[in-house]
Amino acid sequence: MTSPTHTEAPVRWRPHTAVLAFGAFAVGTDGFVVAGLLPSIATSLHVSVAAAGQLVTVFSISYAVLAPVLAALTASWPRRRVLVTALAVFAAGNAITALAPSYDLVLASRVVAAAGAALFTATASATAALLAGDRERGRAISIVMLGVTTALVLGAPLGTLIGGLADWRAAMWLVTALALVAAPAIGLRLPSATGQGNGDLRAFLAPLRNRRIVGLLVTTVVAFTGIYIPYTYVSEVFAPAYAGTSGLAVLLLVYGLSGTVGNLTAGHLADRYGPRRVIVAVTLILAAAFALTPLGRGTLGAAVAIIMIVGFLSFSVTTPQQHLLITLAGPGSGLITSLYQSALYLAVSLSGGAGALALEGWGAAHLPHLAAVLMLAAATLTVANGTRAGQTPRSSDILT
Structure with a gap:
């Protein structure tokens, strides 16, 4: 499938966007569920709740810093490869979180998870807009964002429930599993769409002009x-x-x-x-x-x-x-x-x-x-x- 032109919207973009929304659901669940697990994380790692709260802070700051950098470095990659790679990195970060025996390693693993999340969410929104074309761009983006809002309604409560019934590490394994399910679905179903750019890190400064x-x-x-x-x-x-x-x-x-x-x-x-x-x-x-x-x-x-x-x-x-x-x-x-x-x-x-x-x-x-x-x-x-x-x-x- 060729990339859509500026004015021509392809048919049947919704099924592909729905797959991207599922990936956004996995990423969103991770972002929302950790806040509900802070007391059990603090107890397990023998730190204060305030210290456990820094997991959220580190994730947010890492996300903000890494999003444009990673987007610039992968600008020339096919969109499908970027999305699958992003989910793989995200899953790896959450798996390390689930396995980490110490607070310091859990903290570091949130940086890895944030890198994958930042790369996926930005690329998913742009890819959905590309597939839908100009006339239905807003609807395509809203479907991807539906994955995030569904994570708030369903994913976070489910993860919190699992964390309460088992422990917080089980909730992190749930997030890892969601990403591992989404990655092959995107790799197999998403049509080919080429990247825009040459992978030059300096490219991320251009829009700021x-x-x-x-x-x-x-x-x-x-x-x-x-x-x-x-x-x-x-x-x-x-x-x-x-x-x-x-x-x-x-x-x-x-x-x-x-x-x-x-x-x-x-x-x-x-x-x-x-x-x-x-x-x-x-x-x-x-x-x-x-x-x-x-x-x-x-x-x-x-x-x-x-x-x-x-x-x-x-x-x-x-x-x-x-x-x-x-x-x-x-x-x-x-x-x-x-x-x-x-x-x-x-x-x-x-x-x-x-x-x-x-x-x-x-x-x-x-x-x-x-x-x-x-x-x-x-x-x-x-x-x-x-x-x-x-x-x-x-x-x-x-x-x-």
């Missing part, structure tokens, strides 16, 4: 720092609304389910109305939802309603942003999506630190207010970035 791409990456950091602050501290934000872990589990389940619907809806809307229009609308509405979030802290029913709205909107940002980045970048979009993943994981790291400072200084009730301010900033940056340098703003610049 485009001010609109840089602006969108900065917007990504701002937006997702705002999105992840309330999510990271959801147990504190909604503490008055629930009693025990069952109430929190309900909130997280609702968040994941509504986020899945939001992700798929955003893909359709981005194809129909243009990604920038969707980003501006969603970030503005999300700012209002965060501003009203403290009103839902009193009862579980109100908290569920707020979480449903926030989850839907939060997962409606990532697909349009990747859609817009790929549109701006053209050829070599795998490199662009890797930079997007770096920005996303930088936001995850910043949200933990900024949220902790705000929690200590202002209290849990005001964390959503900080998130609302950041969403307004993201909307403003998105509109400003739509204006081409040296030109009078036009609606096509701002909204398409």
